Amino acid sequence: MKTLKLLFVAILAIAMSTTVSAQTKDHSTMAMTKTETIKVSGKCESCKARIEKTAKVDGVTKAVWSDKTKMLTIVYNPSKVKMDDIQKSLAAVGHDTPKYKATDKAYNALPGCCKYR
Numbered sequence: 001m002k003t004l005k006l007l008f009v010a011i012l013a014i015a016m017s018t019t020v021s022a023q024t025k026d027h028s029t030m031a032m033t034k035t036e037t038i039k040v041s042g043k044c045e046s047c048k049a050r051i052e053k054t055a056k057v058d059g060v061t062k063a064v065w066s067d068k069t070k071m072l073t074i075v076y077n078p079s080k081v082k083m084d085d086i087q088k089s090l091a092a093v094g095h096d097t098p099k100y101k102a103t104d105k106a107y108n109a110l111p112g113c114c115k116y117r
């Protein structure tokens with residue numbers, strides 16, 4: 001009887017460790033991220049704040065824009081967010097991206113210090 005109980009515990013332990021490793025595998029797939037750098041037109045520190053805030057949607061772990069190089073580096077989860085949508089949002093708040101240009105209306109709504117055109 002004691003042996004049977006021990007065997008049961010051993011099987012349980014093996015089953016549990018299998019579940020744990022399966023979960024770990026699943027997590028690493030979910031955490032898969034992509035890093036992309038695109039040019040986003042802007043000028044100053046407040047552009048930086050606006051661009052990074054706009055780009056940092058759900059699924060984006062990092063968004064850093066440089067006012068010197070005008071390059072925006074984004075670390076994101078492609079299964080959660082599309083680069084296309086981020087570019088669209090940036091254009092909507094007045095910043096030109098490689099794929100989408102800001103409308104005159106959106107551009108004109110930018111504060112004076114941010115007029116980059």
Ligand SMILES: [Cu+2]
Pocket residue numbers: 042043044045046047048113114115
């Ligand atoms: Cu600005």
